[in-house]
Amino acid sequence: MNSITPAVHARGLVKKFGDLRAVDGIDLDVPRGMIFAILGPNGAGKTTLMRMLATLLHPDEGAASVMGHDLKAAPDQVRASIAMTGQFASLDEDLTGRENLMLLARLWGFRGKLARERADQLLATFDLADAATKQVKDYSGGMRRRLDIAASLIVTPGVLFLDEPTTGLDPVARKSVWGMIRQLAGSGVTILLTTQYMDEADQLAARIAVIDHGKKIAEGTPRELKVATGSGFLHVAVADPARLEEAAKLLELHLRAAVQRSAEGGRLAVVAKSPKDANAALGALIDAGIELADFSMGSPSLEEVFFALTGKAKP
């Protein structure tokens, strides 16, 4: 193991359930210290992929290593360097928050008072100190989620797997989990998360792999994914309204797409396949001596991206 090995390195992972190829040949490289999102609709294979990487399922084909440890050859080393927070809070409802954390701390090897100290540190960090002696069945959804993530951090993992970390949370709880994930990444933990929310991947992840029907259909930074779908919008404001028509014609010529005029009339918007095309079109305007008050390249939403990639309206 050296510092250059990626946190997760997978080649050709396959998992079959009967006739269903839940994961159908996925390659994945997650660099260390990154928040990496696996985006896809329900049933796309996200959870199955993550469970394989967390040693909970044996892949039928393919190979993978996590923090430099081979999944098949050294599952114990993999387990020692990861933590997983499943889709449903994996906590003992009958025990208190503190007892849940102490249980796991003891399993990791914290003895006596140390287990209690570690539990209390995490409770304080996750704003659960007041609920330390409450049974988990009396926790709210957001509190459970926080405790669940805290339970994954008894020992700082190399990679933290988060399976749909905000599914079912209200907007406030969701924001607070996002904040926590960012802070964790800031402390150097690699985070691999699955999500079916476009905005979540966009907000958190440095890279996104889009998965559908067990296959990876696209991967890149959020920006790259948006650009790859070619549905960016170039917005232009012309300084001299008299030259608006001329500018619209030039844009149409260079981008081969219909130009829309804004309601107030001073702005033009047109689909640009890439920043390069947009740049060329802008260049043509400047070459023609048309003065621009302002211009911007607007991103399509990830929802539009997913639509463009899969032809499905909504994941």
Place this chain on the structure above:
Amino acid sequence: MIGLTQVARPPAPSAFSNALVFGWRAVLKFKHVPEQLFDLVMTPIMFTLLFTFVFGGALAGSPGSYLQVFLPGILVQTVMFNAVYSGMGLSTDLSKGLFDRFRSLPIWSLAPFAGLMVGDVLRHTIAGGIILTIGLILGYRPEAGILGVLGSFALLITIGFGTGWIFIVLGLLIRTPMTVMTIGFTFMFPLIFASNIMVDPKTMPGWLRAFVEVNPVSLMTSAMRGLMGGTATVEQVGVALIAPITLTLLLAPLTVWLYRRQ
């Protein structure tokens, strides 16, 4: 944030210490869910009282002499029924995803089962102790004294341990705790009623008596009576141990296989 600073792993604990932690969890469950203790002992207390006073006179001449025969049997019945709890607990843990967390930890993979067993042994000891106390109050007298009672409790826990594997396997196979209980009881009821626990087999039709006499529950009950009454033979205890030992030898490896299969 103090909790988020890098925290390294302490020296790996032993498999035994992992198992103890799960045992601690079982004890915590008793603390937080005292209701389960109620379930655990109310049924056998009810059985003891009803059978002793309602049927005792008819079955053995007097409630007192019936209790003398019935008490060791109700102990066997109680641990066999109570063994269902670990299977139900396991099924709950699996359906809630708790086992996924345990399985993704670098711990001895059988530690969670060892913890269930610790919980079982505690349950059997508590329930057995309460029933014996009630029996003593009602006039039951173990002729073999303290040593006989200790010996019978050792056998009792072995019986519960052996039976526990049935429910652990069911718990691994079935994701709804209630179904584990229903299926378990469906098999358990005929075994327990068609035994010598409540009624002397001499009064039963020949075909049934033939079954009752080889029913492992009868063999275990006879050994319990022998140990508490001071008349036990080595052979009696030996045949009583066949069922729990066979169940353990068959089902423990099956449990490991089912657990690792995924």
